[in-house]
Amino acid sequence: MSDHDFQGACQTEQAAVIWNQRALFNQIGAAILVTDLRQRILRVNDAFHRLTGYALDEIIGQTPKILASGRQSPAFYAAMWQALKEDGHWEGEIWNRRKCGEIYPEWLVINVLCDDAGEPSGYVATFSDISKLKHAESEIQHLAFYDPLTALPNRRLLLDRLEQARMSGKRKAEHGALLIIDIDNFKILNDTLGHDIGDHLLIEIACRLKLCIRECDTAARQGGDEFAVMLEALDPHPRAAAVSAEAVAEKIREELARPVMLAHGHEHYCTASIGVSLFRGQDKSVETLLKQADIALYKAKEAGRNATRFFDQAMQTTLDQRARLESGLRHALARDEFVLYAQAQVDAAKGLVGAELLLRWQPVGLPMVLPNDFIPLAEESGLIVPIGLWVLNTACAMLRSWADDPSRRDLYLSVNVSARQFRQPDFVDQVSAAIARHGANPRRLKLELTESLLLDKVEEVVFKMRALRLLGVCFSLDDFGTGYASLAYLKRFPFEQLKVDRSFIRDITSDPDDAAIVRAIIAMGNSLRLSVVAEGVEDEAQHAYLVEHGCTLFQGYMFGRPVPLPVFEAVLGARSDAEVAVPDPVIGIELD
Ligand code: C2E
Ligand code: MG
Numbered sequence: 015m016s017d018h019d020f021q022g023a024c025q026t027e028q029a030a031v032i033w034n035q036r037a038l039f040n041q042i043g044a045a046i047l048v049t050d051l052r053q054r055i056l057r058v059n060d061a062f063h064r065l066t067g068y069a070l071d072e073i074i075g076q077t078p079k080i081l082a083s084g085r086q087s088p089a090f091y092a093a094m095w096q097a098l099k100e101d102g103h104w105e106g107e108i109w110n111r112r113k114c115g116e117i118y119p120e121w122l123v124i125n126v127l128c129d130d131a132g133e134p135s136g137y138v139a140t141f142s143d144i145s146k147l148k149h150a151e152s153e154i155q156h157l158a159f160y161d162p163l164t165a166l167p168n169r170r171l172l173l174d175r176l177e178q179a180r181m182s183g184k185r186k187a188e189h190g191a192l193l194i195i196d197i198d199n200f201k202i203l204n205d206t207l208g209h210d211i212g213d214h215l216l217i218e219i220a221c222r223l224k225l226c227i228r229e230c231d232t233a234a235r236q237g238g239d240e241f242a243v244m245l246e247a248l249d250p251h252p253r254a255a256a257v258s259a260e261a262v263a264e265k266i267r268e269e270l271a272r273p274v275m276l277a278h279g280h281e282h283y284c285t286a287s288i289g290v291s292l293f294r295g296q297d298k299s300v301e302t303l304l305k306q307a308d309i310a311l312y313k314a315k316e317a318g319r320n321a322t323r324f325f326d327q328a329m330q331t332t333l334d335q336r337a338r339l340e341s342g343l344r345h346a347l348a349r350d351e352f353v354l355y356a357q358a359q360v361d362a363a364k365g366l367v368g369a370e371l372l373l374r375w376q377p378v379g380l381p382m383v384l385p386n387d388f389i390p391l392a393e394e395s396g397l398i399v400p401i402g403l404w405v406l407n408t409a410c411a412m413l414r415s416w417a418d419d420p421s422r423r424d425l426y427l428s429v430n431v432s433a434r435q436f437r438q439p440d441f442v443d444q445v446s447a448a449i450a451r452h453g454a455n456p457r458r459l460k461l462e463l464t465e466s467l468l469l470d471k472v473e474e475v476v477f478k479m480r481a482l483r484l485l486g487v488c489f490s491l492d493d494f495g496t497g498y499a500s501l502a503y504l505k506r507f508p509f510e511q512l513k514v515d516r517s518f519i520r521d522i523t524s525d526p527d528d529a530a531i532v533r534a535i536i537a538m539g540n541s542l543r544l545s546v547v548a549e550g551v552e553d554e555a556q557h558a559y560l561v562e563h564g565c566t567l568f569q570g571y572m573f574g575r576p577v578p579l580p581v582f583e584a585v586l587g588a589r590s591d592a593e594v595a596v597p598d599p600v601i602g603i604e605l606d
């Protein structure tokens with residue numbers, strides 16, 4: 015449209031304003047269209063031609079309906095005409111169709127034109143193509159709400175959908191279900207075969223998950239090897255809803271169990287643990303729902319993995335107890351509620367060589383809590399760090415108090431160190447500071463680590479162990495045989511000692527497999543120049559078998575149960591003073 019033509023179509027003052035904006039419209043590539051009152055097109059500009067594909071002679075005399083995409087409802091147009099009638103102006107987003115048939119989004123501004131007498135004389139519309147903007151917008155949306163590796167919705171979008179489902183579920187009275195799916199032993203695959211192969215497996219899992227759900231359900235990746243599935247519109251009856259949710263969970267486990275061909279012809283068999291929690295409307299918050307599904311998942315893993323578990327009331331009770339335990343644990347150090355027990359370690363001649371410190375929690379007015387019931391919680395919450403430091407300091411103070419006594423100064427004190435504690439960046443400093451503060455002999459301090467610590471960040475673990483070895487501290491590998499560490503793998507770490515887990519010792523005289531394992535551990539430990547301690551020795555037959563097969567160090571009820579430190583000290587005193595009677599051997603230490 016030439017300047018002249020356009021001017022001809024815009025005789026009024028208002029048209030002149032639009033005319034003045036023309037340069038701007040052309041600059042931003044906006045199309046302009048002028049019609050009379052009956053919407054017959056009088057004029058268009060060059061940008062209109064570029065945008066819609068229509069030539070001037072094809073469009074003059076037509077109405078803008080020629081551009082309609084069919085996507086807008088009659089109500090949409092009714093509102094638009096209403097606004098034009100009342101305000102003389104309308105603007106908004108609309109989908110139109112190009113001559114070639116392509117539908118595209120545009121931003122459209124329409125003004126009513128008036129003649130000099132102020133009477134409406136026509137319409138002027140300006141519009142621009144906003145498809146690029148929309149595309150960018152949707153890309154940003156995608157990045158924010160989808161996992162880039164698997165293209166599944168991410169945790170954020172899952173939370174959003176859970177919230178929506180809660181709202182709509184209230185109206186429909188139907189149940190929904192949240193399934194949290196954890197891939198068993200994924201970390202081992204990732205660490206041994208590499209992250210590329212791990213990624214490949216995650217993508218395959220995402221595809222298979224989608225096969226197991228309906229259009230209205232959501233499969234999401236929560237992060238790492240954890241996926242989630244939200245099922246909607248299940249039965250109003252909780253039992254029937256649970257049956258449907260279980261069927262989906264089983265289908266998922268079956269689907270994931272089919273072999274996956276990974277790179278280099280590696281065939282992988284995958285299993286999954288699934289935790290399920292049902293919801294109905296707004297009966298629980300999203301946070302509670304996630305927590306419940308997590309607890310159920312934990313139970314599935316506890317049941318040996320490759321299993322599905324539903325959250326139920328008994329679990330809720332456990333959850334409440336756990337919350338109470340955790341809040342109590344937070345104050346336990348300040349309230350001085352931790353107590354250390356010691357359990358004797360003896361040599362083949364049953365002579366005392368040292369003791370292991372074992373923690374107990376004695377909340378005021380409540381029964382004593384054993385470590386297996388609070389250490390995992392202390393690890394999860396991070397409380398194990400200050401607690402572990404307290405144990406370490408107590409051990410160092412004890413070693414110092416033994417240093418001047420010839421009957422005690424050669425005894426070792428073993429302290430259990432949890433993985434989370436060891437992973438503290440300043441762990442080496444913490445240990446050396448405790449030794450220095452109390453003036454303890456570091457050569458008598460033994461730190462017990464478990465195999466789980468050895469699976470990750472090997473270099474860092476070896477570095478810290480070496481630094482502590484230089485100080486004189488030595489290391490024992492606790493519960494050996496229950497984890498993944500092989501003896502060959504062990505050579506990488508500067509251990510001085512292995513402790514054979516007591517689950518092997520228990521049936522050593524009746525179970526030939528356990529006996530064979532223990533014999534192998536002793537033989538290989540000896541060949542690697544590691545001393546071997548048998549844990550949990552309870553009777554003479556076990557002891558005799560172990561001695562016969564070359565085991566030299568022992569710990570177990572047979573030589574003494576764990577006893578409070580003052581009792582242990584008293585027994586030591588009795589040992590050095592032959593006149594003092596030895597306490598009850600059931601709780602004390604049976605002496606040679
Ligand atoms: P652990 O280090 O393997 O300790 C040996 C466990 O076996 C102790 O359980 C001990 O009482 C028990 N035990 C020893 N001899 C026998 C026996 O002859 N028969 C039987 N049935 N059991 C025996 P406890 O004291 O309940 O400790 C359990 C675990 O808690 C410990 O296993 C250790 O992993 C952890 N733990 C204890 N104290 C601490 C601590 O201060 N810090 C950390 N991080 N963990 C600790
Ligand atoms: Mg131990």
Ligand code: MG
Pocket residue numbers: 492493513515516549
């Ligand atoms: Mg142990």
